[in-house]
Amino acid sequence: MSLVPTSLVATLISHPDRPAVDGTVLSRAAEVLASPGQPVMLAPGVAADIACAADTTAAKIEERLRQALAGVAVDVVVQEAEGRRKHLFLADMDSTMIGQECIDELADFVGAKAMVAEITERAMRGEIAFEPALRERVALLKGLPEGVADEVIRERLTLTSGGPALVATMRANGAYTALVSGGFTLFTAKIGAMIGFDEHHSNLLLVKDGHLTGEVAEPILGKEAKRANLERLRQVRGLTASDTMAVGDGANDLAMLGEAGLGVAYRAKPAVAAAARMRVEHGDLTALLYAQGYRAENFA
Known part of the structure:
Protein backbone atom coordinates (compact mmCIF):
# COMPACT_ATOMS: atom_id res chain seq x y z
CA MET A 1 0.00 0.00 0.00
CA GLY A 83 -7.66 18.60 6.65
CA ARG A 84 -5.73 21.83 6.02
CA ARG A 85 -7.77 23.90 8.47
CA LYS A 86 -6.32 23.58 11.96
CA HIS A 87 -8.24 23.75 15.24
CA LEU A 88 -5.35 24.30 17.67
CA PHE A 89 -2.50 26.77 17.20
CA LEU A 90 0.58 27.18 19.41
CA ALA A 91 3.18 29.88 18.83
CA ASP A 92 6.57 30.86 20.13
CA MET A 93 6.87 34.54 21.08
CA ASP A 94 10.41 35.94 20.72
CA SER A 95 11.54 36.40 17.09
CA THR A 96 8.28 34.79 16.00
CA MET A 97 5.16 36.64 17.17
CA ILE A 98 7.36 39.64 18.00
CA GLY A 99 10.48 40.79 16.20
CA GLN A 100 12.81 40.87 19.20
CA GLU A 101 14.25 38.70 21.97
CA CYS A 102 12.90 40.10 25.25
CA ILE A 103 15.82 38.92 27.36
CA ASP A 104 18.30 40.67 25.06
CA GLU A 105 16.39 43.94 25.47
CA LEU A 106 16.33 43.54 29.26
CA ALA A 107 20.07 42.91 29.24
CA ASP A 108 20.60 46.25 27.50
CA PHE A 109 19.58 47.97 30.73
CA VAL A 110 22.57 46.43 32.52
CA GLY A 111 25.00 46.93 29.64
CA ALA A 112 25.10 43.23 28.75
CA LYS A 113 23.03 43.09 25.56
CA ALA A 114 25.86 41.93 23.28
CA MET A 115 26.90 39.16 25.67
CA VAL A 116 23.35 37.96 26.28
CA ALA A 117 22.40 38.16 22.59
CA GLU A 118 25.34 35.90 21.72
CA ILE A 119 24.21 33.31 24.29
CA THR A 120 20.61 33.60 23.03
CA GLU A 121 21.71 33.02 19.44
CA ARG A 122 23.74 29.95 20.38
CA ALA A 123 20.85 28.51 22.40
CA MET A 124 18.36 29.11 19.58
CA ARG A 125 20.72 27.40 17.13
CA GLY A 126 20.87 24.41 19.46
CA GLU A 127 24.60 24.78 20.09
CA ILE A 128 24.11 24.96 23.88
CA ALA A 129 21.35 23.62 26.14
CA PHE A 130 18.45 26.02 26.62
CA GLU A 131 17.88 25.68 30.39
CA PRO A 132 21.42 26.45 31.68
CA ALA A 133 21.75 29.19 29.06
CA LEU A 134 18.57 30.80 30.38
CA ARG A 135 19.77 30.66 33.99
CA GLU A 136 23.09 32.22 32.96
CA ARG A 137 21.38 35.10 31.17
CA VAL A 138 18.79 35.73 33.88
CA ALA A 139 21.55 35.99 36.50
CA LEU A 140 22.85 39.07 34.67
CA LEU A 141 19.50 40.80 35.16
CA LYS A 142 19.73 40.85 38.95
CA GLY A 143 18.66 44.17 40.43
CA LEU A 144 16.61 45.42 37.48
CA PRO A 145 13.29 46.98 38.54
CA GLU A 146 10.31 44.77 37.68
CA GLY A 147 8.65 47.66 35.84
CA VAL A 148 11.37 47.74 33.19
CA ALA A 149 9.43 45.06 31.31
CA ASP A 150 6.63 47.56 30.64
CA GLU A 151 9.17 50.00 29.20
CA VAL A 152 10.58 47.28 26.93
CA ILE A 153 7.08 46.41 25.68
CA ARG A 154 6.20 50.06 25.12
CA GLU A 155 9.42 51.27 23.55
CA ARG A 156 11.29 48.31 22.03
CA LEU A 157 8.99 45.51 20.94
CA THR A 158 7.15 45.22 17.63
CA LEU A 159 4.48 42.70 16.71
CA THR A 160 5.37 40.59 13.69
CA SER A 161 3.41 41.50 10.56
CA GLY A 162 0.36 39.30 10.11
CA GLY A 163 0.35 37.92 13.65
CA PRO A 164 -2.83 39.56 14.94
CA ALA A 165 -4.70 38.65 11.73
CA LEU A 166 -3.49 35.05 12.01
CA VAL A 167 -4.72 34.61 15.58
CA ALA A 168 -7.97 36.53 15.07
CA THR A 169 -8.87 34.60 11.91
CA MET A 170 -8.19 31.21 13.46
CA ARG A 171 -10.20 32.09 16.59
CA ALA A 172 -13.05 33.42 14.46
CA ASN A 173 -13.14 30.01 12.78
CA GLY A 174 -13.25 28.06 16.02
CA ALA A 175 -9.56 27.36 16.66
CA TYR A 176 -7.95 27.62 20.10
CA THR A 177 -4.70 29.55 20.40
CA ALA A 178 -1.85 29.55 22.90
CA LEU A 179 1.35 31.57 23.20
CA VAL A 180 4.05 29.21 24.52
CA SER A 181 7.40 30.86 25.19
CA GLY A 182 10.75 30.13 26.76
CA GLY A 183 10.62 33.81 27.73
CA PHE A 184 8.86 35.39 30.68
CA THR A 185 5.33 35.94 31.98
CA LEU A 186 6.13 39.65 32.38
CA PHE A 187 5.96 39.74 28.59
CA THR A 188 3.70 36.88 27.47
CA ALA A 189 0.76 38.09 29.57
CA LYS A 190 0.67 41.46 27.83
CA ILE A 191 1.90 40.42 24.39
CA GLY A 192 -0.53 37.49 24.36
CA ALA A 193 -3.42 39.84 25.18
CA MET A 194 -2.30 42.38 22.55
CA ILE A 195 -2.26 39.73 19.81
CA GLY A 196 -5.40 37.98 21.05
CA PHE A 197 -4.24 34.52 22.22
CA ASP A 198 -6.59 32.46 24.38
CA GLU A 199 -3.83 31.62 26.87
CA HIS A 200 -0.11 31.98 27.47
CA HIS A 201 2.67 29.95 29.11
CA SER A 202 6.25 31.00 29.86
CA ASN A 203 8.84 31.29 32.62
CA LEU A 204 8.50 33.25 35.85
CA LEU A 205 11.24 35.72 36.78
CA LEU A 206 11.60 35.86 40.55
CA VAL A 207 11.09 39.28 42.12
CA LYS A 208 11.87 40.65 45.58
CA ASP A 209 11.04 44.18 46.74
CA GLY A 210 10.12 45.16 43.19
CA HIS A 211 13.44 44.06 41.65
CA LEU A 212 14.56 40.96 39.74
CA THR A 213 16.54 38.53 41.87
CA GLY A 214 18.50 37.14 38.92
CA GLU A 215 16.69 33.81 39.21
CA VAL A 216 13.97 32.05 37.25
CA ALA A 217 11.38 29.76 38.82
CA GLU A 218 11.87 26.04 38.28
CA PRO A 219 11.07 23.98 36.33
CA ILE A 220 12.04 26.00 33.28
CA LEU A 221 9.66 25.95 30.35
CA GLY A 222 11.88 24.65 27.56
CA LYS A 223 11.65 22.35 24.56
CA GLU A 224 9.83 19.44 26.18
CA ALA A 225 7.40 21.70 28.06
CA LYS A 226 6.38 23.33 24.79
CA ARG A 227 5.63 19.94 23.28
CA ALA A 228 3.79 18.89 26.44
CA ASN A 229 1.55 21.95 26.24
CA LEU A 230 0.60 21.06 22.67
CA GLU A 231 -0.22 17.48 23.68
CA ARG A 232 -2.23 18.66 26.71
CA LEU A 233 -4.32 21.15 24.75
CA ARG A 234 -4.88 18.64 21.97
CA GLN A 235 -6.15 16.02 24.41
CA VAL A 236 -8.32 18.47 26.33
CA ARG A 237 -9.99 19.56 23.11
CA GLY A 238 -10.32 16.03 21.71
CA LEU A 239 -8.20 16.73 18.63
CA THR A 240 -5.84 14.63 16.56
CA ALA A 241 -2.28 15.61 15.72
CA SER A 242 -3.34 16.59 12.20
CA ASP A 243 -5.72 19.19 13.68
CA THR A 244 -2.83 21.18 15.14
CA MET A 245 -0.35 23.80 13.96
CA ALA A 246 2.67 25.33 15.69
CA VAL A 247 5.19 28.00 14.72
CA GLY A 248 8.62 28.92 16.06
CA ASP A 249 12.17 29.85 15.12
CA GLY A 250 14.57 28.24 17.60
CA ALA A 251 15.91 24.88 18.68
CA ASN A 252 13.67 24.88 21.76
CA ASP A 253 10.67 24.85 19.38
CA LEU A 254 11.70 21.68 17.54
CA ALA A 255 9.78 19.19 19.70
CA MET A 256 6.61 21.29 19.49
CA LEU A 257 6.93 21.70 15.72
CA GLY A 258 7.53 17.98 15.31
CA GLU A 259 4.44 17.12 17.35
CA ALA A 260 2.13 19.42 15.38
CA GLY A 261 0.26 18.37 12.29
CA LEU A 262 1.79 21.38 10.55
CA GLY A 263 5.01 22.59 12.18
CA VAL A 264 6.12 25.93 10.74
CA ALA A 265 9.62 27.41 10.95
CA TYR A 266 9.34 31.20 10.77
CA ARG A 267 12.56 33.04 9.78
CA ALA A 268 14.15 30.14 11.62
CA LYS A 269 17.63 28.98 12.50
CA PRO A 270 19.01 26.55 9.85
CA ALA A 271 18.50 23.37 11.88
CA VAL A 272 14.91 24.34 12.64
CA ALA A 273 14.12 25.26 9.03
CA ALA A 274 15.55 21.93 7.88
CA ALA A 275 13.43 19.93 10.33
CA ALA A 276 10.09 21.76 10.13
CA ARG A 277 7.25 20.63 7.88
CA MET A 278 6.83 24.16 6.47
CA ARG A 279 9.21 27.09 6.44
CA VAL A 280 8.38 30.75 5.96
CA GLU A 281 11.35 32.74 4.73
CA HIS A 282 9.64 35.42 2.63
CA GLY A 283 6.01 35.87 3.69
CA ASP A 284 4.70 37.29 6.95
CA LEU A 285 2.61 35.35 9.48
CA THR A 286 -0.46 35.42 7.22
CA ALA A 287 1.43 32.71 5.31
CA LEU A 288 0.07 30.32 7.95
CA LEU A 289 -3.46 31.29 6.95
CA TYR A 290 -2.80 30.85 3.23
CA ALA A 291 -1.29 27.43 4.01
CA GLN A 292 -4.67 26.49 5.49
CA GLY A 293 -6.51 27.68 2.39
CA TYR A 294 -7.89 30.93 3.81
CA ARG A 295 -8.44 33.75 1.33
CA ALA A 296 -7.30 37.26 2.22
CA GLU A 297 -10.89 38.50 2.00
CA ASN A 298 -11.83 36.14 4.83
CA PHE A 299 -9.16 37.32 7.28
CA ALA A 300 -10.57 38.62 10.56
Missing part, protein backbone atom coordinates in the same frame (compact mmCIF):
# COMPACT_ATOMS: atom_id res chain seq x y z
CA SER A 2 1.35 3.43 -0.96
CA LEU A 3 1.87 5.93 1.84
CA VAL A 4 1.92 8.83 -0.62
CA PRO A 5 -1.26 10.99 -0.46
CA THR A 6 -3.24 10.89 -3.71
CA SER A 7 -4.65 14.44 -3.66
CA LEU A 8 -2.32 17.32 -2.86
CA VAL A 9 -2.36 21.08 -3.00
CA ALA A 10 0.70 23.26 -3.51
CA THR A 11 0.48 26.74 -1.99
CA LEU A 12 2.75 29.55 -3.18
CA ILE A 13 3.05 32.50 -0.79
CA SER A 14 4.85 35.84 -0.95
CA HIS A 15 4.97 38.80 1.42
CA PRO A 16 1.82 40.97 1.15
CA ASP A 17 4.01 44.07 0.85
CA ARG A 18 6.04 42.47 -1.95
CA PRO A 19 3.65 40.46 -4.15
CA ALA A 20 5.52 37.93 -6.27
CA VAL A 21 2.98 35.26 -7.24
CA ASP A 22 2.38 36.31 -10.84
CA GLY A 23 1.58 34.45 -14.04
CA THR A 24 5.21 33.57 -14.69
CA VAL A 25 5.67 32.11 -11.23
CA LEU A 26 2.45 30.10 -11.51
CA SER A 27 3.51 28.73 -14.91
CA ARG A 28 6.95 27.74 -13.64
CA ALA A 29 5.35 25.98 -10.70
CA ALA A 30 2.80 24.14 -12.83
CA GLU A 31 5.58 22.80 -15.06
CA VAL A 32 7.04 20.72 -12.20
CA LEU A 33 3.73 19.52 -10.74
CA ALA A 34 1.94 16.32 -11.79
CA SER A 35 -1.50 16.94 -13.31
CA PRO A 36 -1.72 20.54 -12.04
CA GLY A 37 -5.12 22.16 -11.76
CA GLN A 38 -5.92 25.77 -12.51
CA PRO A 39 -4.40 28.13 -9.91
CA VAL A 40 -6.80 29.43 -7.27
CA MET A 41 -5.79 32.90 -6.09
CA LEU A 42 -6.04 33.31 -2.32
CA ALA A 43 -4.84 36.90 -2.57
CA PRO A 44 -4.02 38.58 -5.91
CA GLY A 45 -0.26 38.53 -6.45
CA VAL A 46 0.37 37.29 -2.92
CA ALA A 47 -0.76 33.65 -2.59
CA ALA A 48 -2.25 30.87 -4.69
CA ASP A 49 -3.20 27.20 -4.47
CA ILE A 50 -2.50 24.69 -7.24
CA ALA A 51 -4.06 21.24 -6.90
CA CYS A 52 -1.82 18.44 -8.09
CA ALA A 53 -1.33 14.69 -8.11
CA ALA A 54 1.18 12.94 -5.91
CA ASP A 55 3.87 11.45 -8.10
CA THR A 56 6.19 11.37 -5.07
CA THR A 57 6.19 12.65 -1.49
CA ALA A 58 5.04 16.15 -0.59
CA ALA A 59 8.53 17.03 0.64
CA LYS A 60 10.11 16.06 -2.69
CA ILE A 61 7.51 18.04 -4.62
CA GLU A 62 8.26 21.06 -2.43
CA GLU A 63 11.94 20.75 -3.25
CA ARG A 64 11.14 20.62 -6.97
CA LEU A 65 9.10 23.79 -6.58
CA ARG A 66 11.87 25.59 -4.70
CA GLN A 67 14.34 24.70 -7.44
CA ALA A 68 11.92 25.83 -10.16
CA LEU A 69 11.32 29.12 -8.34
CA ALA A 70 14.92 29.76 -7.28
CA GLY A 71 15.57 33.47 -6.92
CA VAL A 72 11.88 34.32 -6.42
CA ALA A 73 10.76 35.51 -2.97
CA VAL A 74 8.05 32.86 -2.64
CA ASP A 75 7.47 30.28 0.10
CA VAL A 76 5.98 26.91 -0.83
CA VAL A 77 4.15 24.21 1.05
CA VAL A 78 2.66 21.00 -0.36
CA GLN A 79 0.18 19.03 1.70
CA GLU A 80 -2.91 16.87 1.51
CA ALA A 81 -5.89 18.79 0.23
CA GLU A 82 -8.10 17.50 3.04
Whole structure:
Protein backbone atom coordinates (compact mmCIF):
# COMPACT_ATOMS: atom_id res chain seq x y z
CA MET A 1 0.00 0.00 0.00
CA SER A 2 1.35 3.43 -0.96
CA LEU A 3 1.87 5.93 1.84
CA VAL A 4 1.92 8.83 -0.62
CA PRO A 5 -1.26 10.99 -0.46
CA THR A 6 -3.24 10.89 -3.71
CA SER A 7 -4.65 14.44 -3.66
CA LEU A 8 -2.32 17.32 -2.86
CA VAL A 9 -2.36 21.08 -3.00
CA ALA A 10 0.70 23.26 -3.51
CA THR A 11 0.48 26.74 -1.99
CA LEU A 12 2.75 29.55 -3.18
CA ILE A 13 3.05 32.50 -0.79
CA SER A 14 4.85 35.84 -0.95
CA HIS A 15 4.97 38.80 1.42
CA PRO A 16 1.82 40.97 1.15
CA ASP A 17 4.01 44.07 0.85
CA ARG A 18 6.04 42.47 -1.95
CA PRO A 19 3.65 40.46 -4.15
CA ALA A 20 5.52 37.93 -6.27
CA VAL A 21 2.98 35.26 -7.24
CA ASP A 22 2.38 36.31 -10.84
CA GLY A 23 1.58 34.45 -14.04
CA THR A 24 5.21 33.57 -14.69
CA VAL A 25 5.67 32.11 -11.23
CA LEU A 26 2.45 30.10 -11.51
CA SER A 27 3.51 28.73 -14.91
CA ARG A 28 6.95 27.74 -13.64
CA ALA A 29 5.35 25.98 -10.70
CA ALA A 30 2.80 24.14 -12.83
CA GLU A 31 5.58 22.80 -15.06
CA VAL A 32 7.04 20.72 -12.20
CA LEU A 33 3.73 19.52 -10.74
CA ALA A 34 1.94 16.32 -11.79
CA SER A 35 -1.50 16.94 -13.31
CA PRO A 36 -1.72 20.54 -12.04
CA GLY A 37 -5.12 22.16 -11.76
CA GLN A 38 -5.92 25.77 -12.51
CA PRO A 39 -4.40 28.13 -9.91
CA VAL A 40 -6.80 29.43 -7.27
CA MET A 41 -5.79 32.90 -6.09
CA LEU A 42 -6.04 33.31 -2.32
CA ALA A 43 -4.84 36.90 -2.57
CA PRO A 44 -4.02 38.58 -5.91
CA GLY A 45 -0.26 38.53 -6.45
CA VAL A 46 0.37 37.29 -2.92
CA ALA A 47 -0.76 33.65 -2.59
CA ALA A 48 -2.25 30.87 -4.69
CA ASP A 49 -3.20 27.20 -4.47
CA ILE A 50 -2.50 24.69 -7.24
CA ALA A 51 -4.06 21.24 -6.90
CA CYS A 52 -1.82 18.44 -8.09
CA ALA A 53 -1.33 14.69 -8.11
CA ALA A 54 1.18 12.94 -5.91
CA ASP A 55 3.87 11.45 -8.10
CA THR A 56 6.19 11.37 -5.07
CA THR A 57 6.19 12.65 -1.49
CA ALA A 58 5.04 16.15 -0.59
CA ALA A 59 8.53 17.03 0.64
CA LYS A 60 10.11 16.06 -2.69
CA ILE A 61 7.51 18.04 -4.62
CA GLU A 62 8.26 21.06 -2.43
CA GLU A 63 11.94 20.75 -3.25
CA ARG A 64 11.14 20.62 -6.97
CA LEU A 65 9.10 23.79 -6.58
CA ARG A 66 11.87 25.59 -4.70
CA GLN A 67 14.34 24.70 -7.44
CA ALA A 68 11.92 25.83 -10.16
CA LEU A 69 11.32 29.12 -8.34
CA ALA A 70 14.92 29.76 -7.28
CA GLY A 71 15.57 33.47 -6.92
CA VAL A 72 11.88 34.32 -6.42
CA ALA A 73 10.76 35.51 -2.97
CA VAL A 74 8.05 32.86 -2.64
CA ASP A 75 7.47 30.28 0.10
CA VAL A 76 5.98 26.91 -0.83
CA VAL A 77 4.15 24.21 1.05
CA VAL A 78 2.66 21.00 -0.36
CA GLN A 79 0.18 19.03 1.70
CA GLU A 80 -2.91 16.87 1.51
CA ALA A 81 -5.89 18.79 0.23
CA GLU A 82 -8.10 17.50 3.04
CA GLY A 83 -7.66 18.60 6.65
CA ARG A 84 -5.73 21.83 6.02
CA ARG A 85 -7.77 23.90 8.47
CA LYS A 86 -6.32 23.58 11.96
CA HIS A 87 -8.24 23.75 15.24
CA LEU A 88 -5.35 24.30 17.67
CA PHE A 89 -2.50 26.77 17.20
CA LEU A 90 0.58 27.18 19.41
CA ALA A 91 3.18 29.88 18.83
CA ASP A 92 6.57 30.86 20.13
CA MET A 93 6.87 34.54 21.08
CA ASP A 94 10.41 35.94 20.72
CA SER A 95 11.54 36.40 17.09
CA THR A 96 8.28 34.79 16.00
CA MET A 97 5.16 36.64 17.17
CA ILE A 98 7.36 39.64 18.00
CA GLY A 99 10.48 40.79 16.20
CA GLN A 100 12.81 40.87 19.20
CA GLU A 101 14.25 38.70 21.97
CA CYS A 102 12.90 40.10 25.25
CA ILE A 103 15.82 38.92 27.36
CA ASP A 104 18.30 40.67 25.06
CA GLU A 105 16.39 43.94 25.47
CA LEU A 106 16.33 43.54 29.26
CA ALA A 107 20.07 42.91 29.24
CA ASP A 108 20.60 46.25 27.50
CA PHE A 109 19.58 47.97 30.73
CA VAL A 110 22.57 46.43 32.52
CA GLY A 111 25.00 46.93 29.64
CA ALA A 112 25.10 43.23 28.75
CA LYS A 113 23.03 43.09 25.56
CA ALA A 114 25.86 41.93 23.28
CA MET A 115 26.90 39.16 25.67
CA VAL A 116 23.35 37.96 26.28
CA ALA A 117 22.40 38.16 22.59
CA GLU A 118 25.34 35.90 21.72
CA ILE A 119 24.21 33.31 24.29
CA THR A 120 20.61 33.60 23.03
CA GLU A 121 21.71 33.02 19.44
CA ARG A 122 23.74 29.95 20.38
CA ALA A 123 20.85 28.51 22.40
CA MET A 124 18.36 29.11 19.58
CA ARG A 125 20.72 27.40 17.13
CA GLY A 126 20.87 24.41 19.46
CA GLU A 127 24.60 24.78 20.09
CA ILE A 128 24.11 24.96 23.88
CA ALA A 129 21.35 23.62 26.14
CA PHE A 130 18.45 26.02 26.62
CA GLU A 131 17.88 25.68 30.39
CA PRO A 132 21.42 26.45 31.68
CA ALA A 133 21.75 29.19 29.06
CA LEU A 134 18.57 30.80 30.38
CA ARG A 135 19.77 30.66 33.99
CA GLU A 136 23.09 32.22 32.96
CA ARG A 137 21.38 35.10 31.17
CA VAL A 138 18.79 35.73 33.88
CA ALA A 139 21.55 35.99 36.50
CA LEU A 140 22.85 39.07 34.67
CA LEU A 141 19.50 40.80 35.16
CA LYS A 142 19.73 40.85 38.95
CA GLY A 143 18.66 44.17 40.43
CA LEU A 144 16.61 45.42 37.48
CA PRO A 145 13.29 46.98 38.54
CA GLU A 146 10.31 44.77 37.68
CA GLY A 147 8.65 47.66 35.84
CA VAL A 148 11.37 47.74 33.19
CA ALA A 149 9.43 45.06 31.31
CA ASP A 150 6.63 47.56 30.64
CA GLU A 151 9.17 50.00 29.20
CA VAL A 152 10.58 47.28 26.93
CA ILE A 153 7.08 46.41 25.68
CA ARG A 154 6.20 50.06 25.12
CA GLU A 155 9.42 51.27 23.55
CA ARG A 156 11.29 48.31 22.03
CA LEU A 157 8.99 45.51 20.94
CA THR A 158 7.15 45.22 17.63
CA LEU A 159 4.48 42.70 16.71
CA THR A 160 5.37 40.59 13.69
CA SER A 161 3.41 41.50 10.56
CA GLY A 162 0.36 39.30 10.11
CA GLY A 163 0.35 37.92 13.65
CA PRO A 164 -2.83 39.56 14.94
CA ALA A 165 -4.70 38.65 11.73
CA LEU A 166 -3.49 35.05 12.01
CA VAL A 167 -4.72 34.61 15.58
CA ALA A 168 -7.97 36.53 15.07
CA THR A 169 -8.87 34.60 11.91
CA MET A 170 -8.19 31.21 13.46
CA ARG A 171 -10.20 32.09 16.59
CA ALA A 172 -13.05 33.42 14.46
CA ASN A 173 -13.14 30.01 12.78
CA GLY A 174 -13.25 28.06 16.02
CA ALA A 175 -9.56 27.36 16.66
CA TYR A 176 -7.95 27.62 20.10
CA THR A 177 -4.70 29.55 20.40
CA ALA A 178 -1.85 29.55 22.90
CA LEU A 179 1.35 31.57 23.20
CA VAL A 180 4.05 29.21 24.52
CA SER A 181 7.40 30.86 25.19
CA GLY A 182 10.75 30.13 26.76
CA GLY A 183 10.62 33.81 27.73
CA PHE A 184 8.86 35.39 30.68
CA THR A 185 5.33 35.94 31.98
CA LEU A 186 6.13 39.65 32.38
CA PHE A 187 5.96 39.74 28.59
CA THR A 188 3.70 36.88 27.47
CA ALA A 189 0.76 38.09 29.57
CA LYS A 190 0.67 41.46 27.83
CA ILE A 191 1.90 40.42 24.39
CA GLY A 192 -0.53 37.49 24.36
CA ALA A 193 -3.42 39.84 25.18
CA MET A 194 -2.30 42.38 22.55
CA ILE A 195 -2.26 39.73 19.81
CA GLY A 196 -5.40 37.98 21.05
CA PHE A 197 -4.24 34.52 22.22
CA ASP A 198 -6.59 32.46 24.38
CA GLU A 199 -3.83 31.62 26.87
CA HIS A 200 -0.11 31.98 27.47
CA HIS A 201 2.67 29.95 29.11
CA SER A 202 6.25 31.00 29.86
CA ASN A 203 8.84 31.29 32.62
CA LEU A 204 8.50 33.25 35.85
CA LEU A 205 11.24 35.72 36.78
CA LEU A 206 11.60 35.86 40.55
CA VAL A 207 11.09 39.28 42.12
CA LYS A 208 11.87 40.65 45.58
CA ASP A 209 11.04 44.18 46.74
CA GLY A 210 10.12 45.16 43.19
CA HIS A 211 13.44 44.06 41.65
CA LEU A 212 14.56 40.96 39.74
CA THR A 213 16.54 38.53 41.87
CA GLY A 214 18.50 37.14 38.92
CA GLU A 215 16.69 33.81 39.21
CA VAL A 216 13.97 32.05 37.25
CA ALA A 217 11.38 29.76 38.82
CA GLU A 218 11.87 26.04 38.28
CA PRO A 219 11.07 23.98 36.33
CA ILE A 220 12.04 26.00 33.28
CA LEU A 221 9.66 25.95 30.35
CA GLY A 222 11.88 24.65 27.56
CA LYS A 223 11.65 22.35 24.56
CA GLU A 224 9.83 19.44 26.18
CA ALA A 225 7.40 21.70 28.06
CA LYS A 226 6.38 23.33 24.79
CA ARG A 227 5.63 19.94 23.28
CA ALA A 228 3.79 18.89 26.44
CA ASN A 229 1.55 21.95 26.24
CA LEU A 230 0.60 21.06 22.67
CA GLU A 231 -0.22 17.48 23.68
CA ARG A 232 -2.23 18.66 26.71
CA LEU A 233 -4.32 21.15 24.75
CA ARG A 234 -4.88 18.64 21.97
CA GLN A 235 -6.15 16.02 24.41
CA VAL A 236 -8.32 18.47 26.33
CA ARG A 237 -9.99 19.56 23.11
CA GLY A 238 -10.32 16.03 21.71
CA LEU A 239 -8.20 16.73 18.63
CA THR A 240 -5.84 14.63 16.56
CA ALA A 241 -2.28 15.61 15.72
CA SER A 242 -3.34 16.59 12.20
CA ASP A 243 -5.72 19.19 13.68
CA THR A 244 -2.83 21.18 15.14
CA MET A 245 -0.35 23.80 13.96
CA ALA A 246 2.67 25.33 15.69
CA VAL A 247 5.19 28.00 14.72
CA GLY A 248 8.62 28.92 16.06
CA ASP A 249 12.17 29.85 15.12
CA GLY A 250 14.57 28.24 17.60
CA ALA A 251 15.91 24.88 18.68
CA ASN A 252 13.67 24.88 21.76
CA ASP A 253 10.67 24.85 19.38
CA LEU A 254 11.70 21.68 17.54
CA ALA A 255 9.78 19.19 19.70
CA MET A 256 6.61 21.29 19.49
CA LEU A 257 6.93 21.70 15.72
CA GLY A 258 7.53 17.98 15.31
CA GLU A 259 4.44 17.12 17.35
CA ALA A 260 2.13 19.42 15.38
CA GLY A 261 0.26 18.37 12.29
CA LEU A 262 1.79 21.38 10.55
CA GLY A 263 5.01 22.59 12.18
CA VAL A 264 6.12 25.93 10.74
CA ALA A 265 9.62 27.41 10.95
CA TYR A 266 9.34 31.20 10.77
CA ARG A 267 12.56 33.04 9.78
CA ALA A 268 14.15 30.14 11.62
CA LYS A 269 17.63 28.98 12.50
CA PRO A 270 19.01 26.55 9.85
CA ALA A 271 18.50 23.37 11.88
CA VAL A 272 14.91 24.34 12.64
CA ALA A 273 14.12 25.26 9.03
CA ALA A 274 15.55 21.93 7.88
CA ALA A 275 13.43 19.93 10.33
CA ALA A 276 10.09 21.76 10.13
CA ARG A 277 7.25 20.63 7.88
CA MET A 278 6.83 24.16 6.47
CA ARG A 279 9.21 27.09 6.44
CA VAL A 280 8.38 30.75 5.96
CA GLU A 281 11.35 32.74 4.73
CA HIS A 282 9.64 35.42 2.63
CA GLY A 283 6.01 35.87 3.69
CA ASP A 284 4.70 37.29 6.95
CA LEU A 285 2.61 35.35 9.48
CA THR A 286 -0.46 35.42 7.22
CA ALA A 287 1.43 32.71 5.31
CA LEU A 288 0.07 30.32 7.95
CA LEU A 289 -3.46 31.29 6.95
CA TYR A 290 -2.80 30.85 3.23
CA ALA A 291 -1.29 27.43 4.01
CA GLN A 292 -4.67 26.49 5.49
CA GLY A 293 -6.51 27.68 2.39
CA TYR A 294 -7.89 30.93 3.81
CA ARG A 295 -8.44 33.75 1.33
CA ALA A 296 -7.30 37.26 2.22
CA GLU A 297 -10.89 38.50 2.00
CA ASN A 298 -11.83 36.14 4.83
CA PHE A 299 -9.16 37.32 7.28
CA ALA A 300 -10.57 38.62 10.56
